[in-house]
Amino acid sequence: MRKKLTEEKQLEILEAGIAAFAEGGFHAASMAEIARRAGISVGVLYKYYANKEDFFRACLRHSLAALERVLGEVTAREEKLLTYAARLLKELRDFSREHPSHIRLYHQITNAGGAAARRLAEEVEGAAARLYTEVIAKAQAAGEVRRDMDPRLLAFFFDNLLMMLQFSCSCGYYRSRLALYWGGAAEEEQVAEELLKFLESAFTLERNQIDHRPKAGGRGNV
Amino acid sequence: MRKKLTEEKQLEILEAGIAAFAEGGFHAASMAEIARRAGISVGVLYKYYANKEDFFRACLRHSLAALERVLGEVTAREEKLLTYAARLLKELRDFSREHPSHIRLYHQITNAGGAAARRLAEEVEGAAARLYTEVIAKAQAAGEVRRDMDPRLLAFFFDNLLMMLQFSCSCGYYRSRLALYWGGAAEEEQVAEELLKFLESAFTLERNQIDHRPKAGGRGNV
């Protein structure tokens, strides 16, 4: 009989699916088009996946698994908060560049609503949320991070900035938007670098420490 | 586009479209369903709009115009950066609550890619990007904002946090995500309050000012 699809081909199919679903969501993608892009016949899709929905979920799982693998590698090491943040930024940037469709698919699912959204959010973000919060709480205890803010919100804002950075690397609209702010030839390395500085300050300075006298060369405060 | 339907009815149609498109994107929405929701016949839809795409663009325009109106009102007054940010947060939060579909539709279109995305980004974000950057640059000049970061990136990170806050108020997934971080009964007022503190620090403290000695009660710095 004909050889079963190689592992490689199976991945290619998933990638084709991810790319298609990332484009315009579940409804916009066509199974026939996906098959064509993956260089197979529709029949194969339906031999491996019960239906479009099932295939979509497989793509999602595959995509999120890859993302989680990246996060897992970064979080395996014990480190100072900002060192950790720096590595996270780098890894996510690399991942976003290599697999923009994965990030775009992830962005797609954030459209979802209802119970499915809740389940998905817990599945995808739960671990990260807890990890970030914990790391930040520890850093607060160690006096490395400001104590006048709830660690959960610090973690939340931190993750928000990470998400937007990923989107800015991967999704057409957000890329254009970054270009609008930063100029056409966006060097993402520098953006990441600057984001670290931004975070460093945000994590450090307590409100009551803010000096309200104008700085040299300027008058007045924020 | 003739002029027979009342202004009010026209708005109702657009709102129905926005709600439908916000749900699952362009392809998931059905013209018949939209007409039904708006209490009109499909025929009317096609009298006023050439086709689905055309109607979608009208919904988008309407939705973004509303958003821009809000931004416009906020930015009309000359103010200090953080006062301005505070007002912006409040207005966007209110808008997100009253018109979550608008925000969700906005989120939908950020999936787009290609030239359309570029055009859209410029149209939607261009003014804000320039405004934020300018305000921040002025604040830097006045010594109210750190000078060791590019005002464009400061503006960019600022806007990123704003966008995520809007999504967190409006879109199912992001709402669940906020709940994950912050607990079930997320009081968005407090989140906005804390975001201001976060921004204040991020905008203020320069990296070389960061005290690397551990704070009281903790040892070491970030």
Added chain:
Amino acid sequence: MRKKLTEEKQLEILEAGIAAFAEGGFHAASMAEIARRAGISVGVLYKYYANKEDFFRACLRHSLAALERVLGEVTAREEKLLTYAARLLKELRDFSREHPSHIRLYHQITNAGGAAARRLAEEVEGAAARLYTEVIAKAQAAGEVRRDMDPRLLAFFFDNLLMMLQFSCSCGYYRSRLALYWGGAAEEEQVAEELLKFLESAFTLERNQIDHRPKAGGRGNV
């Protein structure tokens, strides 16, 4: 708007469906083909019926309703058993000729098995079974019909012969089969006539009355 399908057109659609399903059963018929035969588009089929199964059931209902109407008319009058049987034969023969597809569809569903078959049998045959049995029991009480057989089985054999007669008038195979027995130019009138004679004897003669002496011109008995 376009005019809704006339009652007449709706019947035409059902007839097209009945003809198609009668041909080779549920699976052999194609919705597109049915639409084409009925002179409509597939869309109409799916506006009136949720899906193929639903449409099939509607065809069945329509077909059986027509059959039941015929039976109902016949059974409305109080009559002697054989007069009644004669009229039944005539009406069924006429119906079979005018609507052979209905009979053929009926024949199709007798393929069914399982609980659906039981339900269908009760629905279609229940009334007739009870009626025939009752009429025969009464005739037995009146001494008009042999008493050495269970009225239920007499009714059953009676109905069996009726069913086969219908099939022999409507379904290709059974028609050919009748031709095999009776010769090419099967005159169904005469068959029905003879069936009556057959039934008359079967209903009348009790076993113990059978004369075992050879009849004139023959030797030996059955």
Added chain:
Amino acid sequence: MRKKLTEEKQLEILEAGIAAFAEGGFHAASMAEIARRAGISVGVLYKYYANKEDFFRACLRHSLAALERVLGEVTAREEKLLTYAARLLKELRDFSREHPSHIRLYHQITNAGGAAARRLAEEVEGAAARLYTEVIAKAQAAGEVRRDMDPRLLAFFFDNLLMMLQFSCSCGYYRSRLALYWGGAAEEEQVAEELLKFLESAFTLERNQIDHRPKAGGRGNV
């Protein structure tokens, strides 16, 4: 058709096909499912049979051959009509019980129309039709059977009752129907027994012999 599979396996394949086709007709059965049931691969099916139609015909031939073998055995002996009928009933009942799928497949094909139906009817029923007619004609000549009816029609009605009895033993719908008439625990032996009585009378009593005076305990005749 090559000759590599064991005789036994070939029969198993045919039986699987017969069971599948009997279920819902030609179109409802799937080649893959048949292969699975027979414990072979589809490839084998297509090595032995050119296509689905060809395989269907082979199943039919096999099924009818079995039926004809039974009839052949019964008709080999010279006997009195009713003894013969009794044996026929018994054999067909046994066959229906052991191979209900064969009967159900036979029932399936009686849907067919056109020239194929004619050919099939001749092939399947021709011999029986001629045999029955001949036996009955002889019995008439011997004075054992009424002479006021055409032997061909007597044979036809006789065969009709036989067919229905077979269906009533094998096909879901007809079984339910019998239960409707005769009660849940249909004992087919008794039905066959009673059918013989029914036939005996039908074959014997001539119309002009029918006594039109009411029988004891009743008034009037049929």
Added chain:
DNA sequence: AATGAATGAGGTTTCATTCAT
């Protein structure tokens, strides 16, 4: 002018058939 039924292209899914292994 508004309606919404009808249209039919196009999407999803199945399955008879092929053919590389």
Added chain:
DNA sequence: TATGAATGAAACCTCATTCAT
């Protein structure tokens, strides 16, 4: 040779769009 995965035509079904009323 037997296998059963791959193929793709054809079936079911949906919905953007048209247009008779």
